[in-house]
Amino acid sequence: MKRKYISERGAKASAQVLKPKVDRKTPIDEALEIFVRAKEAEGVRPGTVNGYYATVRYLCEWLGAETIYINDISADTVREYINYLRTERTPYAEDKHRKRSDNKMSVNTINIRIRTLRTMFRFLFNEGIIAANPMQNITQVRDDERQEVPGLNxxxxxxxxxxxxxxxxxxxxxxxxxxxxxxxxxxxxxxxxxxxxxxxxxxxxxxxxxxxxxxxxxxxxxxxxxxxxxxxxxxxxxxxxxxxxxxxxxxxxxxxxxxxxxxxxxxxxxxxxxxxxxxxxxxxxxxxxxxxxxxxxxxxxxxxxxxxxxxxxxxxxxxxxxxxxxxxxxxxxxxxxxxxxxxxx
Structure with missing residues (x-):
């Protein structure tokens, strides 16, 4: 049997860094609550928290499943959702109280949702709640240069x-x-x-x-x-x-x-x-x-x-x-x- 060699007195064995075991059956709404509690502890405002809930709700409505597990959402899933927002979804489609439009959702609105999902999934990955971060390689949607909100003459x-x-x-x-x-x-x-x-x-x-x-x-x-x-x-x-x-x-x-x-x-x-x-x-x-x-x-x-x-x-x-x-x-x-x-x- 190979003997263990000690070169320096008082040396201590390096502690192993153990990653928490990922629960692959964590529902998305439970993961969202963990994320929101952490952000509230950081002092984010109620309007920002409402934005977190709305963004995840829109994603879940598109997924359509009765139960959605956070670890089942992959980068491909996110990209399909973004393509849906770019090409199919009309403004205010989720809001029955607002008038629908034939125009597509603005790139700025899509990018707001991407940023929110990126923040949430990065947190969940760092906390060991998900095995991989599906937003890691997801970039903002590009758009042709256009005028910002115009003023009035x-x-x-x-x-x-x-x-x-x-x-x-x-x-x-x-x-x-x-x-x-x-x-x-x-x-x-x-x-x-x-x-x-x-x-x-x-x-x-x-x-x-x-x-x-x-x-x-x-x-x-x-x-x-x-x-x-x-x-x-x-x-x-x-x-x-x-x-x-x-x-x-x-x-x-x-x-x-x-x-x-x-x-x-x-x-x-x-x-x-x-x-x-x-x-x-x-x-x-x-x-x-x-x-x-x-x-x-x-x-x-x-x-x-x-x-x-x-x-x-x-x-x-x-x-x-x-x-x-x-x-x-x-x-x-x-x-x-x-x-x-x-x-x-």
Missing amino acids: DEQVDRILASYDDKQFAQWRDKTLVLLLLDTGLRIGEAISLSPDQIDFRQLTLYVPSQIAKNRKHREIPISREVAKRLRQLADETQQYFGEDSRLFMNAYGEEFTDDAFRRRLNRLKRKINIEKLHPHMFRHTFARNYILNGGDIFTLQRILDHAEIQTTRKYIQMDNEHIRQQHNKFSPVRRIIKRNGIRL
Whole structure:
């Protein structure tokens, strides 16, 4: 028998790293709950958790089996699902309360689902719940370059504002909200959650707490005197109607006004005034474009919009051909050269 050789006194046998035994009969809903509990412990927000549940629910509906085991999902399964999303599934197909469309699901939406599944399966693999990570070699779906969410032109903005009846509380509130979004570039969730004590009417700033900011960083945003005056009036009326503890934006029944309610109202308004697309984020893009056109710098804009990366801010500044012509006409270098040299045309 071969003898064991010890070269150094006090040497200890290296501990074997034992991987946990994989339970191949772990249902996908049980694996999801383990993942969600871990993410909640990390402090992810409820909206993110809801996204996890929705993404897995959509996948399970496509799989169609009564019981789905997490270890039965392979890379081929995921690729088949992605191809289904790309070529067959229509937007809102899983939501019976929303109108279906003949258009295919956007690449951005598909990639959001891919990122969610990638995060979940990586966690499950690292925890020893699955034997292999089916998302390891799955990449994002590529798409042709296309315009980001477009902003509104001046004529469209004027039509929107002119459509509101200031004698009606709900319409006057909506008009005030539109002006706020155009003045600050706030996300709709940040805007409708405002309370009067978040607005400094003397310094003309509003405060967005980290609890509702997407990047979890609080920030102060300047507002124009005109919009501040309108917000002050809205706050006075809301507190008069519904009490001093009311938020700034309330519905006509004294309940909290929601972003979904505002989207539905914009959807009805676009048909009334014949605008092809109209949703809250378009006001944010309109603010970003107009801020730059009016002489603002992109780094200050990044802070106002609460973007972690400058590349995101650049995507928000969508210039159409007319804007490009206007800017060139205003800043053309050759004009100064011609004027400086006295060149006659």
